[in-house]
Amino acid sequence: MTKVTDDREQRSGAAEPGRPPDDVRDAAEPDLPTSAGGGEPEGASEGVGEKKPSRAGRNLPAAIGVGVLLGAAILVSLFTVRYLFIGVIAIAIAVGTIELSRAFRSADIRIALTPVLVGGQAMIWLAWPFGREGALTAFVVTVLLCLLWRLPGGASGYVRDVGSSVFAAAYLPLFASFAAMLVPPDDGVGRVIAFLIVVIASDTGGYAAGVLRGRHPMAPSISPKKSWEGFAGSMTAGIVAGALSLAFLVDGHAWQGVLFGMAIVLTATLGDLMESLIKRDLGIKDMGDLLPGHGGLMDRLDSLLPSALASWLLLSLFVPA
Structure with a gap:
């Protein structure tokens, strides 16, 4: 799954000592010229003798190489045994769920990782033979498990954590299950x-x-x-x-x-x-x-x-x- 672009946004919080403000990835746009008010002047954050970053805001050769490898994996799965593509989706969503959980944990939000991971796999694989009914049934069961999983943690942050868990279950595996539904016809x-x-x-x-x-x-x-x-x-x-x-x-x-x-x-x-x-x-x-x-x-x-x-x-x- 490739994307050839990347944005740079300054994070809203303060930078760590000795480190410039973090930029935030975004899609499909390079840095705007400073006349548009969209970014730093070129070279503003670079020291004397430092290499100026590319307008893409990242290591473009590395990005292209990774993109080509991901694309090749997808094409191989589709043109050999096409149902392998569902496995590619399942692996990507499992990794993405773990990344999202870690990101939320940085803000002291605890996603019910085990129910979301297990329920997410059920959504994707049940979407193959049963379509919408399979994916939505697995999603509802996952929501119930998230509610129960968080009970031992007590009332503090319960709504926040459960809400984030339900969001993660819908945002990743439920959406991804519709990609799996493209395969069977x-x-x-x-x-x-x-x-x-x-x-x-x-x-x-x-x-x-x-x-x-x-x-x-x-x-x-x-x-x-x-x-x-x-x-x-x-x-x-x-x-x-x-x-x-x-x-x-x-x-x-x-x-x-x-x-x-x-x-x-x-x-x-x-x-x-x-x-x-x-x-x-x-x-x-x-x-x-x-x-x-x-x-x-x-x-x-x-x-x-x-x-x-x-x-x-x-x-x-x-x-x-």
Whole structure:
């Protein structure tokens, strides 16, 4: 699961001694020029003789290398035994859940990790043979287990911890179960690839347009480095990718692909902004450090999770299995 872009946001809290303020990952946008009020002047945080960071705000070669490896793993699973892709989803969500739990713990929030991990796997694997009914049944049982799991901890923070556990169960495995539901139809490989292609096109188009034309901040209070020009690039690339994907991969129509692309760009962008808010609230830079040049796995899943739901809904409507 790849993303070729990364934003840098200053965290709202104070920096640690001797360390510049942490930046927060975001999607599909580079640093805006300082005239737009979106970031530091170039070189402002660098000492004499230090290497100036790239406009992408990260180690781009490492990010590209990791992205290629992740993409290869996905393609191999799809073109060998396509149901292996559900296993890829399950592993990614388990890792993402652990990363999210650790991030919340930094703010003294305790997610009921065992019920969310076990229930999350049930949601994903039951979505394969039983569809929505399987995933939603597993989700409801997971919520009940979270309520019970936290009882021994007493009243202090009970609502906070249970609410966070339910949020984690919905945000990761429940959303991801809709990606698993793309696999079973006869054209499941095409559905999954269409979903991934549009998300990748959205990220790539946003990055390119932001680098070349980014001037006007889109959501300065959430992500000062995300621009309207970048969003326009995401929308353009997403529409083209959607039209081509539905016409050639799942026997749909180009006009359906246009709507599909628009919807996925919107959900991918909202997913990026939502995770930016989570990290800003927690005062952290990344959800983890598993992937060089990317941060944590959760930092790559942010745009994919809500887009999986939108993809399943629209593809079920446009191209019934």
